[in-house]
Amino acid sequence: MPVALDNEEDVVRLIASLACKGGDELRVGIGDDCAVLSLGGHLWCVTTDLMVEGVHFDLAYFTPYDLGRKVMAANLSDLAAMGADPRWGFLSLGMGPKPDSAFLRGVIRGLSDLGKQYGLSLAGGDTVRSPALILNLCIMGLAQGQGPLLRSGARPGDAICVTGNLGASAAGLAWLQQGGEADDPAALAAVQAHLRPTPRVAAGRALAQSGRAHAMMDLSDGLATDLARMALASQVGAEVLAERLPLDRTTRELAQRLGADPLEWALSGGEDFELLFTCDPAEVELLAEIVEEAEAGLTVTRVGRVTRGTGVELVGPDKQRRQIAFSGFDHFRAGQPE
Amino acid sequence: MPVALDNEEDVVRLIASLACKGGDELRVGIGDDCAVLSLGGHLWCVTTDLMVEGVHFDLAYFTPYDLGRKVMAANLSDLAAMGADPRWGFLSLGMGPKPDSAFLRGVIRGLSDLGKQYGLSLAGGDTVRSPALILNLCIMGLAQGQGPLLRSGARPGDAICVTGNLGASAAGLAWLQQGGEADDPAALAAVQAHLRPTPRVAAGRALAQSGRAHAMMDLSDGLATDLARMALASQVGAEVLAERLPLDRTTRELAQRLGADPLEWALSGGEDFELLFTCDPAEVELLAEIVEEAEAGLTVTRVGRVTRGTGVELVGPDKQRRQIAFSGFDHFRAGQPE
Numbered sequence: 001m002p003v004a005l006d007n008e009e010d011v012v013r014l015i016a017s018l019a020c021k022g023g024d025e026l027r028v029g030i031g032d033d034c035a036v037l038s039l040g041g042h043l044w045c046v047t048t049d050l051m052v053e054g055v056h057f058d059l060a061y062f063t064p065y066d067l068g069r070k071v072m073a074a075n076l077s078d079l080a081a082m083g084a085d086p087r088w089g090f091l092s093l094g095m096g097p098k099p100d101s102a103f104l105r106g107v108i109r110g111l112s113d114l115g116k117q118y119g120l121s122l123a124g125g126d127t128v129r130s131p132a133l134i135l136n137l138c139i140m141g142l143a144q145g146q147g148p149l150l151r152s153g154a155r156p157g158d159a160i161c162v163t164g165n166l167g168a169s170a171a172g173l174a175w176l177q178q179g180g181e182a183d184d185p186a187a188l189a190a191v192q193a194h195l196r197p198t199p200r201v202a203a204g205r206a207l208a209q210s211g212r213a214h215a216m217m218d219l220s221d222g223l224a225t226d227l228a229r230m231a232l233a234s235q236v237g238a239e240v241l242a243e244r245l246p247l248d249r250t251t252r253e254l255a256q257r258l259g260a261d262p263l264e265w266a267l268s269g270g271e272d273f274e275l276l277f278t279c280d281p282a283e284v285e286l287l288a289e290i291v292e293e294a295e296a297g298l299t300v301t302r303v304g305r306v307t308r309g310t311g312v313e314l315v316g317p318d319k320q321r322r323q324i325a326f327s328g329f330d331h332f333r334a335g336q337p338e
Numbered sequence: 339m340p341v342a343l344d345n346e347e348d349v350v351r352l353i354a355s356l357a358c359k360g361g362d363e364l365r366v367g368i369g370d371d372c373a374v375l376s377l378g379g380h381l382w383c384v385t386t387d388l389m390v391e392g393v394h395f396d397l398a399y400f401t402p403y404d405l406g407r408k409v410m411a412a413n414l415s416d417l418a419a420m421g422a423d424p425r426w427g428f429l430s431l432g433m434g435p436k437p438d439s440a441f442l443r444g445v446i447r448g449l450s451d452l453g454k455q456y457g458l459s460l461a462g463g464d465t466v467r468s469p470a471l472i473l474n475l476c477i478m479g480l481a482q483g484q485g486p487l488l489r490s491g492a493r494p495g496d497a498i499c500v501t502g503n504l505g506a507s508a509a510g511l512a513w514l515q516q517g518g519e520a521d522d523p524a525a526l527a528a529v530q531a532h533l534r535p536t537p538r539v540a541a542g543r544a545l546a547q548s549g550r551a552h553a554m555m556d557l558s559d560g561l562a563t564d565l566a567r568m569a570l571a572s573q574v575g576a577e578v579l580a581e582r583l584p585l586d587r588t589t590r591e592l593a594q595r596l597g598a599d600p601l602e603w604a605l606s607g608g609e610d611f612e613l614l615f616t617c618d619p620a621e622v623e624l625l626a627e628i629v630e631e632a633e634a635g636l637t638v639t640r641v642g643r644v645t646r647g648t649g650v651e652l653v654g655p656d657k658q659r660r661q662i663a664f665s666g667f668d669h670f671r672a673g674q675p676e
Contacts, residue, residue: 022459035462040378121360
């Protein structure tokens with residue numbers, strides 16, 4: 001009898017349980033930001049991201065250039081999460097029956113310009129006809145320092161930190177969806193966060209090289225879901241202080257104008273592509289300096305702590321607690337709008 | 339001004355001209371069956387294939403198991419074309435909002451059962467919501483012998499050879515599309531060729547290890563198009579003798595029943611997933627023995643010769659010649675049915 005799968009975790013768990021498994025060269029398999037392979041004395045990180053028109057992006061907001069750039073950014077963010085150095089990419093492209101050269105040029109330039117910044121080569125791919133625009137990018141990078149930083153290394157007592165600000169991408173998307181102009185100065189920072197995110201490759205590499213972060217991943221589906229994934233992989237709980245969540249001015253102002261809760265954007269909006277990591281509380285300042293050294297102007301904010309419990313608790317300004325694990329974006333959550 | 343791109347070659351050429359390019363570890367980039375990377379003293383081949391519901395497969399004919407198996411077969415066939423040994427796979431899966439566990443189980447089992455036969459591990463991937471079913475597989479393999487066999491090695495005077503039979507997959511598809519039963523004994527061999535192709539991994543590896551084949555690729559879009567790609571990459575021409583094309587009995591009989599031309603299926607049908615290679619004419623028999631040693635029962639047929647010209651000429655039984663280059667399956671050919 002067919003049984004519906006209710007969320008992404010179930011889908012991934014089912015795939016992992018049935019997937020063919022091979023030799024000992026595979027160090028980390030299904031379930032982290034990247035797979036980790038041991039090849040010729042080096043550790044390689046591999047990740048893949050599938051983006052589908054109407055699900056991941058709306059061509060009303062994205063120029064072809066920005067779309068190509070964003071697919072690359074989302075993938076690079078997964079390598080950043082392991083602290084790996086980008087090297088090769090493989091692009092699969094599904095397009096309508098009459099691909100337009102200006103459109104294709106834009107996509108490949110956007111993707112290549114960002115890839116080039118981080119030393120990546122587009123080495124191969126596949127192009128096919130498709131009813132909706134589809135982009136799948138699979139990229140490989142070389143692990144740095146003492147090897148890739150995993151989701152599973154968080155320890156009770158660790159400080160939970162994030163780079164940059166949260167919720168800006170969701171704020172920008174909400175603005176665009178409500179008919180706001182992309183170049184309105186009052187919304188620009190948020191719109192740019194949505195259309196032109198910066199993958200934290202340099203910061204991720206620096207954190208991995210420092211050997212001081214215990215666990216790391218990137219924030220693609222919102223802190224509530226991504227931190228729950230880290231907690232599950234590390235067999236720990238997490239506590240987040242609402243008042244510590246870093247929200248920039250534009251995000252707060254747009255929330256007020258649109259009647260939205262900026263906290264919701266920060267917890268569940270997704271596509272921040274910032275780094276989430278844990279470390280010894282005594283080393284937060286040192287790691288903040290390391291991150292600032294790697295990417296000028298990039299802040300590190302301590303947003304909570306790792307506990308011996310399970311799940312993710314949000315502690316409000318009134319000290320009230322609520323469980324928020326897995327309340328971020330989920331492609332397959334039952335009851336989600338289709 | 340937007341300019342429509344008229345065929346896959348134009349699309350790939352445009353992408354290759356704009357793609358970011360990196361260090362000297364990349365030995366073969368966009369344009370062959372696989373990219374070739376030099377890592378830690380070994381050569382690695384990487385390939386990716388995107389399959390979209392309604393374009394590449396019809397769920398009326400494919401069980402979930404056969405669909406998963408075919409995605410793996412199509413990818414393994416690209417590694418076979420380089421003579422590489424399969425190692426890792428990365429699967430991106432786009433599905434409806436309520437994925438059914440029986441369906442997903444079938445797809446992953448089909449894919450994993452075939453992967454396991456060749457020592458491949460499914461190491462990672464991505465799962466997203468999508469309006470149509472989408473499967474993208476990216477796989478890596480280790481090159482054998484003196485390194486991967488490329489498309490560009492064909493030399494004037496070479497014999498042009500193919501493994502197995504041609505046109506059976508197209509015959510099986512035509513049978514199914516005209517309402518034929520999948521298990522009709524008179525059509526079974528062709529239907530199986532369409533639904534359950536065998537990638538020629540062992541034969542490809544043996545040919546690469548022999549060091550005697552000059553050029554190799556797999557037949558996925560039909561001999562007319564794939565041989566034209568090889569001729570172009572090798573800067574040579576090709577001449578194919580119509581009467582030498584290996585057609586099995588079922589394919590001939592189905593052509594008669596359906597009023598179709600079996601030669602068209604062999605030249606333009608696609609999805610044969612057999613190997614196309616060239617070699618010294620004096621060594622065809624030796625290579626046929628090597629292939630039979632690697633895959634019992636697998637034949638090698640010499641179908642033509644490499645010339646100093648350009649394009650691909652088909653020589654009929656009446657000695658009439660016609661140019662057939664690129665008349666096989668093309669996702670973006672202008673004027674093709676949408």
